[in-house]
Amino acid sequence: MRLLVDAQVTRGSFALDVSFAVEAGETVALLGPNGAGKSTVLRVLAGLLALDGGRIEVVGEGGGVTLWDEPASDTFVPPERRGIGVVFQDYALFPNLSVLENVAFGLRARGIRASSARATALGLLDRVGLGERAHNRPDQLSGGQAQRVALARALAVEPSVLLLDEPLAALDALTRAEVRSDLRRQLAAFPGVRLIVTHDPVDAYALADRVVVLEQGSVAQTGTLDEVTMHPRSRYVADLVGLNLLAGEMRAGVLHLPNGTQVVAADSALSGPAFVAVTPQSVALHRREPEGSARNVWSGTVTDLDRRADRVRVRVTGTVPLVAEITPAALIALDLAVGQTVWISVKATEIIGYPA
Numbered sequence: 001m002r003l004l005v006d007a008q009v010t011r012g013s014f015a016l017d018v019s020f021a022v023e024a025g026e027t028v029a030l031l032g033p034n035g036a037g038k039s040t041v042l043r044v045l046a047g048l049l050a051l052d053g054g055r056i057e058v059v060g061e062g063g064g065v066t067l068w069d070e071p072a073s074d075t076f077v078p079p080e081r082r083g084i085g086v087v088f089q090d091y092a093l094f095p096n097l098s099v100l101e102n103v104a105f106g107l108r109a110r111g112i113r114a115s116s117a118r119a120t121a122l123g124l125l126d127r128v129g130l131g132e133r134a135h136n137r138p139d140q141l142s143g144g145q146a147q148r149v150a151l152a153r154a155l156a157v158e159p160s161v162l163l164l165d166e167p168l169a170a171l172d173a174l175t176r177a178e179v180r181s182d183l184r185r186q187l188a189a190f191p192g193v194r195l196i197v198t199h200d201p202v203d204a205y206a207l208a209d210r211v212v213v214l215e216q217g218s219v220a221q222t223g224t225l226d227e228v229t230m231h232p233r234s235r236y237v238a239d240l241v242g243l244n245l246l247a248g249e250m251r252a253g254v255l256h257l258p259n260g261t262q263v264v265a266a267d268s269a270l271s272g273p274a275f276v277a278v279t280p281q282s283v284a285l286h287r288r289e290p291e292g293s294a295r296n297v298w299s300g301t302v303t304d305l306d307r308r309a310d311r312v313r314v315r316v317t318g319t320v321p322l323v324a325e326i327t328p329a330a331l332i333a334l335d336l337a338v339g340q341t342v343w344i345s346v347k348a349t350e351i352i353g354y355p356a
């Protein structure tokens with residue numbers, strides 16, 4: 001089965017307009033900065049917010065289509081009839097119910113007998129390793145345990161679509177790493193559609209097969225992680241993966257930037273609007289104008305030095321703003337400081353364009 005989303009919705013001054021699909025058996029991460037509209041997408045899918053335009057539909061194995069929401073045909077399926085399990089950002093456990101009652105809640109709401117609902121809930125708690133916590137209250141749990149209870153509660157109703165909003169954001173760094181690998185196993189065991197919302201690329205890397213990058217209410221890019229990281233299509237994605245992104249018009253092997261600067265590329269086959277991703281390791285720095293064969297040479301000003309364990313990222317602002325990555329030894333040899341003028345060079349063989 002697959003979930004097909006074509007959603008337009010307005011919330012105050014914020015407009016969301018996205019299209020994407022998720023197949024059963026794959027985990028898709030909706031990745032983007034705060035305020036991009038990720039939780040809005042999740043609320044729309046969960047049936048907590050109605051669409052203004054577009055449609056949400058589920059296509060079953062046999063090809064049968066179930067419409068969840070389509071304003072044009074006045075269709076709206078309420079949350080409890082969508083076959084979804086939701087893990088909210090703050091887990092939203094009922095504080096006055098025991099862990100067991102929390103997990104059994106959805107089953108009871110569907111009219112399942114108490115004894116049977118409790119047995120199912122206990123089985124699910126065992127599966128997430130929390131059988132012994134069944135009679136605790138949510139406030140007696142650690143963050144990681146609360147996350148697992150929320151997941152068990154979402155799975156209890158045997159959903160075909162599992163939605164998780166920032167499932168790890170509430171946890172401290174140490175717990176997060178542990179819960180992340182546990183969540184990865186739990187997700188892999190769920191056969192339906194899996195969609196997680198996150199602003200953390202590390203979570204997306206660890207948990208998702210594919211990402212849908214959301215920025216300002218629109219899909220900026222979608223693809224496998226490799227595709228997205230190798231060929232970023234927005235400044236946000238390039239920054240996430242630590243690449244420089246240049247955008248311009250490619251003509252006869254030269255990328256023309258909007259400010260008129262020409263960047264010589266490796267191959268001349270591509271023409272038209274194009275991007276170039278430049279790895280910081282391929283940007284060379286010089287104190288004096290370099291001589292020799294590099295044709296892409298520009299001067300600029302050092303505006304930031306970011307010292308990491310075994311490398312230094314140097315931000316140079318100028319005609320072609322770029323981040324260079326050098327070794328600590330090179331930093332000393334070049335005697336660089338913020339405010340200094342430097343020359344940067346990039347070999348044409350490092351400039352590989354792809355269509356915009």
Ligand code: ADP
Nearest residue numbers: 011012013014033034035036037038039040041
């Ligand atoms: P994200 O989850 O990516 O951080 P959200 O979907 O929560 O983003 O929010 C997207 C935008 O929608 C934000 O700009 C926010 O101000 C706006 N928004 C969220 N909830 C409401 C609301 N209840 N009413 C009006 N605007 C809202």
Ligand code: MG
Nearest residue numbers: 038039040166
């Ligand atoms: Mg959110």
